[in-house]
Amino acid sequence: MELFRKLKRMTEPKETVFVGNLFFDVTAEDVQRRMEKFGVVQQVYIVRDNRGISKGFGYVQFDTVEAAARAVQGMHLKVFEGRRATVEFAQNNVNVHMGIRSPSRTLYLGNVPFDVTDKDLGELFEGIANVVDVRIAIDRRTGLAKGFAHADFLDVESAKIGLELLRQRRPHGRRLRVDFSHSSRLGSPAEKK
Structure with missing residues (x-):
């Protein structure tokens, strides 16, 4: 005490x-x-x-x-x-x-429904421009979704707009946790602008 x-x-x-x-x-x-x-x-x-x-x-x-x-x-x-x-x-x-991170071209999406489908992802990203790739994390042992994903954008400005739009969306009624991420297949922001 x-x-x-x-x-x-x-x-x-x-x-x-x-x-x-x-x-x-x-x-x-x-x-x-x-x-x-x-x-x-x-x-x-x-x-x-x-x-x-x-x-x-x-x-x-x-x-x-x-x-x-x-x-x-x-x-x-x-x-x-x-x-x-x-x-x-x-x-x-x-x-x-x-936990605010510096802007990047990749977004982290947390609290993603475990039963999300490709159709759900299409609806989630509808109207969001310059999305290059979306990856749902999958447990290698079970093959089930882990509840989070990463989305790569063409540039940082597109990712910033995507972040604001995704924070307003509620897939299956769930509020997403969205932040910038630096784990990208496209390389670091310094490498490609």
């Missing part, structure tokens, strides 16, 4: 705050609306499990440390959407928690 208290004290003020003890139906928009009274909110990230369901906590990144400090002071242990919220300075800024 003493070690936990020491670690907690070592967290230095930064632009990002941790927000915990949230009901699972609280959205990023709900959090942003409340946090905007403390300063300019740059982004809100609610942590979700592999099914896309909230884990009851997230991160809010403000434009200044002062705004984050006001949020910690004004919100910690205050009732928010029916629960007492835990609001503290985060260990890292929000981009570290989101």
Whole structure:
């Protein structure tokens, strides 16, 4: 317990705050609306499990440390959407928690339905330009899908547009986790632009 208290004290003020003890139906928009009274909110990230369901906590990144400090002071242990919220300075800024990678021509798609078919993939990528290749990860022992895929695009700009479009799609009602990836059959972005 003493070690936990020491670690907690070592967290230095930064632009990002941790927000915990949230009901699972609280959205990023709900959090942003409340946090905007403390300063300019740059982004809100609610942590979700592999099914896309909230884990009851997230991160809010403000434009200044002062705004984050006001949020910690004004919100910690205050009732928010029916629960007492835990609001503290985060260990890292929000981009570290989101796992945001630098743009590339390859996208990682997580939370892909295990029973996805070629027809489903066609519908998923309908209207998305410059897709060169889509690979569903398959377990070599069982021959079953692993629940993720990679999609290669012709160029980085096409991948950026594809990322935004794919984040809005819900194959079989599942919310995809989409990010840039650097595992590509086309080589690294530096090799081919």
